[in-house]
Amino acid sequence: MADPTVPTSDGTENAKNHFTKAMEEAKAGAQALADEYRGKFNKTTGEWSDEAKTRSDEAKGKANAFAADAKVKATEYANEGKARTSKAIVGLSKAIDENVGLIDEKVGAKYGDYARNASKSMQDAATKLDEKTLDELGEDAREFVRKSPGLAVGMAVAAGFVFGRMFKGK
Structure with a gap:
């Protein structure tokens, strides 16, 4: 009696055949899809179909x-x-x-x-x-960053730290 944990050459061959068949079907499907979309593009005029x-x-x-x-x-x-x-x-x-x-x-x-x-x-x-409108506030923020980039980065880091602490999982 054969050991069921040891694969036989028939089982390996069978798996290879199934895999090969599945790959061929996938390639055929992809080719059919590509052909369908190629039909919508006219290579002569370089335009897509209506x-x-x-x-x-x-x-x-x-x-x-x-x-x-x-x-x-x-x-x-x-x-x-x-x-x-x-x-x-x-x-x-x-x-x-x-x-x-x-x-x-x-x-x-x-x-x-x-x-x-x-x-x-x-x-x-x-x-x-x-x-102020949102546009004016945005312009004020951009101007602040232009004038004080170091302070802006420091404030962003501090805000990130505070938000991180606020939303930290317990």
């Missing part, structure tokens, strides 16, 4: 519509983010204002003045943020 042109135009139209929708959505999200950021800055400024008296009492009027100045600066920044 069907190919129509499908191409339809695909371009769908891609353009998708891109336009994506741009509208991105703009909506950016405006929403801008509004939320401004609201958060104002909220933080109000929290500082509410605690300025306590700061004056506990650590001194000098530090209370620092807190008032910081709160005022934050309110001014929120107002400027509300008044």
Whole structure:
């Protein structure tokens, strides 16, 4: 009786035949697909058939519509983010204002003045943020990077670190 764990030459030959047959079928399918698409291109004129042109135009139209929708959505999200950021800055400024008296009492009027100045600066920044369009904010960011590339990279690294810590899996 033969050992079932030892392959026989018949089993190997059978597997090779199946593999060869599958490869031939795959090649034939690929060739048929290539022939179908070659039929849509006229080598003499160097142009695609009307069907190919129509499908191409339809695909371009769908891609353009998708891109336009994506741009509208991105703009909506950016405006929403801008509004939320401004609201958060104002909220933080109000929290500082509410605690300025306590700061004056506990650590001194000098530090209370620092807190008032910081709160005022934050309110001014929120107002400027509300008044500017996304294009203006983008141009301001580009100008900041041009003037202070080292600081911009440092801020990006710090923001990445903070976001990494915030979203780090527990």
